[in-house]
Amino acid sequence: MPLAPATAAALRDAGVPFEEDVPLAKRTYWRVGGPADALATPGDAPTLARLLRVAAEHDTPVFPLGNGSNLLVSDQGVRGIVVSLVGELTEAHAVGDVLIGGGGAKIAVLLTRAAKHRWAGLEMLAGIPGTLGGAVRMNAGTALGEIADRLLDVDVALPDGTVVTLPKAALELRYRHSTLPSGGVIARVRLQVGGDWGESEARMRHHLERRKATQPLDLPSCGSTFKNPPGDAAGRLIEACGLKGYTVGGAQVSPKHANFVVNLGGATASDIDAVIRHAQAEVHRQFGLTLEREVQYAGVWT
Ligand SMILES: Cc1cc2nc3c(=O)[nH]c(=O)nc-3n(C[C@H](O)[C@H](O)[C@H](O)COP(=O)(O)OP(=O)(O)OC[C@H]3O[C@@H](n4cnc5c(N)ncnc54)[C@H](O)[C@@H]3O)c2cc1C
Structure with a gap:
């Protein structure tokens, strides 16, 4: 959806750089999701603050985007203004x-x-x-x-x-x-x-070697999908439910680390969401525990 003309004009007047109808999939680690109505790219704190003020005055939602490494953007995209910091x-x-x-x-x-x-x-x-x-x-x-x-x-x-x-x-x-x-x-x-x-x-080197051995770093993912419940590991619980390799469309519970959901190629955000929901439901059914998502959802989810 395009921005309301008055909002777009006010952003221009405030000197905020932005583009409309911007695809977001390539800006997220899962490589899925639809477009942002607008992507604003403030290069300093005063411009960022002006952008937020204009958005508030025009009742337009704002979503801050970092490197997209913990983010599931809906296939329908994000309404309003996505902010990516630059400069x-x-x-x-x-x-x-x-x-x-x-x-x-x-x-x-x-x-x-x-x-x-x-x-x-x-x-x-x-x-x-x-x-x-x-x-x-x-x-x-x-x-x-x-x-x-x-x-x-x-x-x-x-x-x-x-x-x-x-x-x-x-x-x-x-x-x-x-x-x-x-x-x-x-x-x-x-x-x-x-x-x-x-x-x-030395601590960093040792830690990075361990990650490489235990995590599926060769496929798009957002790292740990769920937070670890107190005293346990989300990956252990999902694996114990027999879900390693569980696949919907192009999304899969990684056979290497069960708390990673990977994009095998061609996954949609809905595929990834379906895998996440299934893992959550199975862990609840088998262990009576509700796993809390670590990954953040952005955009329109119906
Ligand atoms: C392979 C892989 C391994 C990972 N390993 C780890 C790990 O070991 N430990 C760990 O903690 N995480 C890990 N992550 C997850 C992720 O990298 C972290 O959560 C990271 O901090 C997210 O930063 P981001 O800039 O990518 O944020 P995004 O994914 O872009 O956004 C995440 C959330 O932060 C908000 N946000 C982003 N920027 C701002 C801002 N400037 N102001 C306000 N809100 C903002 C967004 O709105 C969103 O709610 C991993 C991810 C991957 C893909």
């Missing part, structure tokens, strides 16, 4: 032992920079293919810790057109959970770096 909102630098990165900075790029500058302490992010904003939103982490361990504060753009700095405590970070102000988009993230680089690098 200085994807950059990162260190001031002393504080790393300052844009919400759209890719973690992989950050870790390459960290290696070059010997910034230790980010090993818990190794192998996570998201952006800094997406990682804070999800409180992403691994066996080595979570981003909360190193987070100092974030700048968040709000629908009233302001940008506020929120300390870590305000985000209520828990296992793969955060609380952001309603309609807020993370523009900038500050992390404490420091420690023994040699040790940090």
Whole structure:
């Protein structure tokens, strides 16, 4: 659906770059999903804040897109404005032992920079293919810790057109959970770096080797589909239900790791959703446990 002409005109007047009817599948790791009504690409925090204000004034929904590595976009696409951060909102630098990165900075790029500058302490992010904003939103982490361990504060753009700095405590970070102000988009993230680089690098290397051996990294997926319930592993439960290899259309419970749903090629978002629902229903039927999705759904789901 095109944006309302008044909304499009107001975005142009506010100097917000955007395009209409933009396919999203290639911007997500599962490689599925329909188009966004509009994709806006603000390159700095003031432009992002203006975009949110215009959208709020025109009652237009906004969805922040990071690297699409934890996102199932519906086949019908996303109504309203999808926001992808660009320009200085994807950059990162260190001031002393504080790393300052844009919400759209890719973690992989950050870790390459960290290696070059010997910034230790980010090993818990190794192998996570998201952006800094997406990682804070999800409180992403691994066996080595979570981003909360190193987070100092974030700048968040709000629908009233302001940008506020929120300390870590305000985000209520828990296992793969955060609380952001309603309609807020993370523009900038500050992390404490420091420690023994040699040790940090060795832990990362060991962790990445283990992931390669246990995860189906050769096929499109969004990593862990479900959160682990307390004291157990979602993958163990799904495997115990006999669901490894369970397939709908082009979507499959990975035979290598049962908490990964992979796109074998040609999957639709509905195929992936069907696999997710079936796994959830079977685990509930056999173990009486409701698995909570870790992956986020975007767009129109009927
Ligand atoms: C192969 C693979 C392995 C993975 N391994 C791990 C792992 O070990 N640990 C782990 O925690 N995750 C893992 N993930 C999942 C994923 O990489 C993380 O959840 C990551 O933090 C998502 O970041 P993203 O930028 O891709 O966010 P997206 O997938 O684009 O979005 C995820 C959510 O964050 C929101 N969001 C994104 N950017 C912003 C922003 N700037 N402001 C506000 N909200 C925002 C979106 O609206 C959405 O709700 C893996 C994924 C894959 C594909």
